[in-house]
Amino acid sequence: MKLATVKEILNAEVVTGEQYLNNEVKSAFGCDLMSDVLAFIKEETVLLTGLANPQVIRTAEMIDVYAIVFVRGKRPSRQIVEMAEQRNITLMTTDYILYTACGKLYEKGLRGVNVKGDVVDD
């Protein structure tokens, strides 16, 4: 799914990285635990999170995540936006809560990251 579509579905505002909206993601992961983000994301994935701190950007950098959606209307600080710019990461913010945001993307065909024990239906 194109990031532009993610933006549209979530009625999101792009905070930085407008120029990368043509990039595609294969899956999504909604989580506020950084160790789980590191352990589970293994492909081009958009991260949805309610955390807006520098560690989210650093965690994303470690595993080459280039798209982050902040939920519940969370707005990243100037420092976080700058960190994302330097790493070519797109940041968006949506007013939806995590559950609703994930549900909306899933409904439109964006699957979650594969985990052990998943029923693979695609």
Place this chain on the structure above:
Amino acid sequence: MTNKSNAINLEFNVMKDDFSRAGEASSKIKKILTQLGIVSSVTRRVAIATYEAEMNIAIHSLGGKIEVTINPNEIIIIAVDNGPGIEDVKLAMQEGYSTATNKIRELGFGAGMGLPNMKKCSDEFDIVSKKGKGTKVFMRISLDSKPV
């Protein structure tokens, strides 16, 4: 950065509680590995291992350092700190075990998955800790190891 007999040695200090900078060492290490053309699946392992180690030093210890040695066939990571050490290492290694405070949890840490993640990313893993002394984590990642 020193270079002796085909090995590259990197060393980074990690400060206690410095959350705006925590992760910088791992970020630099990842950039260097990418510049050296290390295969991305290995860089990923090293990035996760060093980042978890760096965050543990920043969160749980009094401060320490991360040493990375890049050899022609493997990468060695040593994370060592100045205390307070871990009472029960076996317990600390269990998935989900964490002593992180609420403040740390609000930052997104404290799932109790860091040490297990480090172990999963390593071809060889060892942790020694002495209460009152400090903790040392040894990780070896072979350059031909499979993606995790």
